[in-house]
Amino acid sequence: MIFKTIRSTLTAFNSLAIASLCAAVLSFAIFQHEELYSEAVTSNLDGLSNNMAEDLFTILGASNIDKLEVTKALLELTEYENVDFAIVVDKDFKEIEFHAGKPLQEIGRPNLSVDTEQLRELEIGMSTSKGQLYAKKLIGEVAFPLGYLLIANDLQNPLDRSKIALMKNVLPLTIIVIGIGIALSLWLNSKMLLPFQKLARLAHQIKQTNDYSIDIKVHGKQEVTDLSNEMSSMMDTIHDEEIKNKHYTQQLMQQRKDMERLANFDSLTGLPNRQFFMETLRKSLSQAEGENDDMVLMYFDLDGFKGVNDTHGHEVGDKLLIEASKRTQRFLRHGDLIARLGGDEFLILLYNDPNDFVVTDIAERIIKEISKPFYISDWEILISVSIGIARATDAKYNLSDFVSNADVAMYKSKVEGKNKHTIFIPAMMEDNRRRLIIANSIVSGLRNNEFQVYYQPKVNADEQIVGFEALLRWSSDELGLVSPDEFIMIAEQSGKINQITEWLLKEVMFNYASILEHFGEDTVIALNLSAHDLKNAKILELITSLYARHMINPKCIEFEVTESTYLENFDMANAFFENIRTLGSSIALDDFGTGYSSLSYLTQIQLNTLKIDKQFVDNLGISKRSTLVTKTVIEMAKQLNLNICAEGVETRQQMDFLVAHGCHQLQGYLFGKPTDLPTLLAVPYKKESKRVLPFMR
Incomplete structure (x- = not known):
């Protein structure tokens, strides 16, 4: 028992x-298991919120906050099924954007309001409350906050x-x-x-x-x-x-x-990207100012890169960017920082107050190295580089001014012929300010009829008018007379050249009937197109509609494009002008011989007229080289059955030489300056003789 x-x-x-x-x-x-799970979720949310705060730093740091970019950044949380919501507020805790996660969407509460006062009291970092995991992150620096990000993650239910x-x-x-x-x-x-x-x-x-x-x-x-x-x-x-x-x-x-x-490095070249570089530059400027030190910033881009992309394709263009970045890095000192800003633009930060000799030596070495041929995918590619150089002391250690000064200097290099470096001086800011004013005044100038079309005659060997070239003039209420050489380049860079071209087309087509009635039905009017116009599908549609609206004979319209514009956009230009020829209009290649050694290209493109540039005409009888080139171009064009037009003819000697060698058309001050339409039509004109009018000379 x-x-x-x-x-x-x-x-x-x-x-x-x-x-x-x-x-x-x-x-x-x-x-x-619960402890491991909580640690994993907390670590994940901490990393995710840090990365998003860094992404939002760039967006909130802009002068005008783009709420669409904030929304796009928050939409990355959609793939995280346990995120209840996320909210972005500014530094005063005013809501900028709210994102409802899958849990709120499923229970039908996508517009849940968040008490910003409670958000203000919540400590920065990771915290938990009532089964929720919160990540509150500062956007920006503690001394200069731009806003705050709060992400609420459901912890208890998944656990x-x-x-x-x-x-x-x-x-x-x-x-x-x-x-x-x-x-x-x-x-x-x-x-x-x-x-x-x-x-x-x-x-x-x-x-x-x-x-x-x-x-x-x-x-x-x-x-x-x-x-x-x-x-x-x-x-x-x-x-x-x-x-x-x-x-x-x-x-x-x-x-x-x-x-x-991904947030800090460029995926193509492996170089630091804009965000990483700017953050590093911000910290470096603060340290340099505290130590009364100086730094140098180089801002450069590749001249002719767009033409490589258009001619050879983006794959070749990408390989070119990689090789160019590798070549550039060879000449940097230990500790210097290079980054890809975007496209074909790069930034180099030179530390330790380098003297002018060191800076100039690095810039010239980069220019020399980039100018050497690149051999990519069986292509020999030639490009150059324009460099702008600025010092931190000139910008008073202000980041925005520092980068802007280098950009202005780089633009100066491009304007002065490219393939060179320019050191920033304060006087350049006035040029930059005028450039910005011109860019901002173009649209209002078109709207207020500040632009006007002038017509310069083209004559044959007997000095009879055979056509006109339509040229733009701009008399601004604010700026006065603005040269076409100045505002055309700025319009192209600011993306407003298409608006100018559309205005010019409408104005010339409207004047078409008056000009032909006065000078004869076989008079040809020539208009200039830019590289941007070749990419604008609306231009071709506009030309077609204007032909129909004003009952224009397409044979009386000729479109001119510069040699560099044509060859930098070779395939696109060929396709565009094929459509123009289908309509019945002719094509002229302007400024021939000034941009490329491109005689072989003449056998590959369909032209009607070849225009000899003024710089060759000016040196006829003075420079043996220019005289020989001009003779060669005329003879070659004759063999290709092209109409030959010489620009900038100002003396009888130049005219006699050009006519004697077979030039078909002449244009220049010898025969007439550009004239506005009322003046052009004011004096009676004998259509039979078509002689140049006295007032045109």
Whole structure:
């Protein structure tokens, strides 16, 4: 009886101990799983919010905040299913943009309001409250905040689901273990108690070491062996879950590193990108100002890169950017920083107050190296580089002024012929200010009829008028007379040249009938097009509609494009002018010989007229080289059956030479200056003779 009582007591005790042990192991596993999960989610949200705050820094730092860009940045959270919401506020905690995550969308609360006062009180960093994980991040610097980002992530519900999944996997095994333990307790004896003690020690070891990979192998009777195997299986399950969590955490960390690299480095060249460079420059300027030190900034882009893209394709253009960046890096000193600003624009930051000799030497080495031929995809490509140089002291350590000064100097290099470097001086700012005023005044000038079309006559060898070239003049109410050489370039750079061309087309087509009525129906009017016009599909549509509206004979309209514009956009120009020829109009190549050694191209393009540039005409009889080139061009054009027109004819000697060598048309001050339409039509004109009018001279 006593034996039965002891056996029953031992059985009950052992059964309770086994159940308690299994429950303890299960509880510890769940607790450990919960801790690992929380750490992984917190780390992920911390990295995600940091990256988004850095992205939003660039957007909020702009003079005008683009809410669409903020929305696009927040839409990246759509793929994170446990993000409840995110909100971006300015430095005064006024809401800029709110993003509702999938949980709010599913419960029908996409417009949940957030108490900005509570947001203000919330500490920066990571925090939890009522099953929610919050990441509040500062956008900008502590001294100069631009705003704040708050991301709320549902922590409790996903954790509960994860624990339930774990329970589903582990609980059956636990029940089996308890059942076997109860069965084994019926056969409890001193020999069987030893394996249980060993199991207890192993469980204790697992708890102390958190090592679920420990192999549980306890030998004894069949029940003990089964219990050992079941517990080992349960440990394997827990160990597998632990490995999965660690792998998930590693993936999150790698994703964070990848996102940081994408945020800070250019994917094509591997150089630091604009965001990283500007942030580094901001810190460096602050340090240099504190130490009364100076730095130099080089701003440069590749001359002719757009033509490479248009002619050879973007793949060749990308390879060219990579090779150009590699060549440039060879001449930088240790510690200097180069970054790709975007497109074909680059920035170089030279530290440690380099003297003018060092700066000039680096710039000239870069120019010389970039000017060497690039051999890419079986193509020999020639480009150049224009460099602008500025010092931090001239900008008074202001980041925006520092970059702007270098940009202005670079523009000066381009205006003065490219393939050179220019050091910024304060006087350039006035030129830049005028450039901005001109760019901003073009649209209003068109709207207020400040532009006017002037017509310069073209004559044949007998000085009879055969046509006119339509030329733009701009008399601005604010700026006075603005030279076409000045405002055309600015219009192209500011993206407003298409508006000018459209205005010119409409004005010339409107004047068409009056000119032909006065000078004869075979008079040809020539209009100039820019490279931007060749890319504008609306231009061709406009020309077609104007021809129909004003009943224009297309043969009386000729379109001129410069040699450099044609060849830098070769395929596009060919396609555009093929459509123009289909309409019935003619094509003229202007400024021939000034941009390229391109005689071979004349056999590949379809032209009607070749215009000899004024610089060759000016040197006729003075420069043997110009005289020989002019003769060669005329003879070649005659062999290709092209109409030949010489520009800038100002003397009888020039006229006699050109006519004697077979030039078909002449244009210049000798025959007439550009004249406005009322003056052009004011004096009676004999259509039979078509002689140049006296007032034109």
